[in-house]
Amino acid sequence: MSVRRAGLGVVLASATLLAACGSGPAADPGTAQIRMELSDAGCAPQPASVPAGPVTFTVVNNGTSKVTEGELQAASRIIGEKENVTPGLSSTFTLRLDPGTYLAYCPGAARDNSRFTVTGSAPAQTPAGAAALSTATTQYHQYVTAQVDALVAGTKVFTDAVRRGDLTAARAAFAPARYHYETIEPVASSFADLDPQIDARADDEPDPTRWTGFHRLEQALYQANTTAGLAPLADRLDADLASLRTLVAGVAFQPAELANGARELLNEVSTKKVTGEEDRYSHTDLSDFAANIEGAQQAFDLLSPALATRDPALDQQLRARFTGIVTALRPYQDPAGPDGWKTYDAVDDQARRVLADRVNALAEPLSQVSGTLV
Known part of the structure; x- marks a missing residue:
């Protein structure tokens, strides 16, 4: 989860995501190339305007530790981004952009936003397997909607326990409620103004009086061991999730967003x-792991029929690696645990490295799906 705030409105005709990955097939020669160099001063795109169509953004960090993320927003929703671009690294994401005015944003910079303009008109494209891809995006929207409904309902159980002062019940409901947020985290976090209110951690919010959401409540419940004074925060979380449900209802997904979102979940x-660091007070991180894997696999499963016709070897490789990571997580299940998992503080450093390696082994071929399908 990353916190994003932007102070510049964006006017947009429409934007179609083509691909968003740090590796995979090379960009088509007709793809416009944009450089976003991260610095303490900012990350203004160069050039600042391109014709409509496919655009590859290369996010480069030549030495700043203060600014490690570059993103593109449309109508206050993040449509492409690269996080954790630390000094000396670079990474790319590719979008198919229609005419309009967009926002390039790099949190932490002195000037953290710049306008990016797309002119002309994008040529229509009908990718192979368009019917299967259309079905995938429709069904993914249904999945996301169902997860948000479950999130709202599960969080109400959690916040009701907080409001009545039942510490034990609130702790028991914390991870099961958050699970549904984690399955769709790339979608939820794409709403740049809302995500920080729901899922910011202590170090994401410099002003502790403005810190709200799941992790603010987690800190009180597990570190301070109290529910005292938390009712307003519980009310705010319910209201923010109601807003999320409204926003999600109006989102139209593109095929590459599913693949990109799956990759981001693994990242x-x-x-x-x-x-x-995510669930640092409750140590319920394994529940988050499982949710991220579920959400990524759901997106992949929906894209698989189209992918199997374009690159059957890649499809089979991904199926095997999803099976591998699910198997790797299985030993950490604990039916006696409140969320069905062992607490993460019981997992040693070597086991954590093994889990990370298995996830990375899945993420690398998954990064090729967008370019293969679109």
Whole structure:
């Protein structure tokens, strides 16, 4: 999870995601190339305007530790991004953009946003397997909607326990409620203004009086061991999730968003959650792992019929590696645990590295799916 705030409105005709990955097939020669160099000062795209069509953004970090993320937003929703671009690294994402004005954003920079303009008109494209891909995006929207409904209902169980002062019941409901957020985290976090209110960690919010959401409640329940004074925060979380449900209902997904989202879920596990920093008070990280894997596999399963016709070897490789990571997680299940998993503080460093390696082995071929399908 990353926190994103932007202060510039965006006007957009429409944007179709083509691909978003750090590796995989090379960009078509007709793809416009944009460089976003991260610095303490900002990350203004160069050039700042391109014709409509496919555009590859290369996010480069030549030495700043303060700014490690570059993203593109449309109408306050993140449509492409690269996180954890630390000094000396670079990474890419590719989008098919229609005419309009977009926002390039790099949190932490002195000037953290810049306009990016797309002109002209994009040529229509009908990729092979379009019917299967259309079915995949429709069914994924149904999956996301169902997960948000379960999230709202499960969180109500959690917040009701908080409001009545039942510490034991609130702790028991915490991870099961968050599970549904984690299955669709790339979608939820694409709403740049809402995600920080729901899922920010202590170090994401410099002003502790503004810190809200799951992890603020987690800290009180597991570190301070109290529910005292938490009712307003519980009310706020319910309201923010109601807003999320409204926003999700109006989202139209593109095929590559499913593949990109699946990859981002795996990145969350291997670069952030594996450290134990996400659920640092409750140690319910394994529940998050399982949810991220479920969400990634759901997206892949929906894309698989189209992928199997284009690259059957890649499809089979991914199926085997999803099976592998599910098998690797199985020893950590604990029916006696409140969330069905062992607490993460019981997992030693070597076991954490093994889990991260299995996730990375899945993420690498998954990064090829967008370019293969579109």
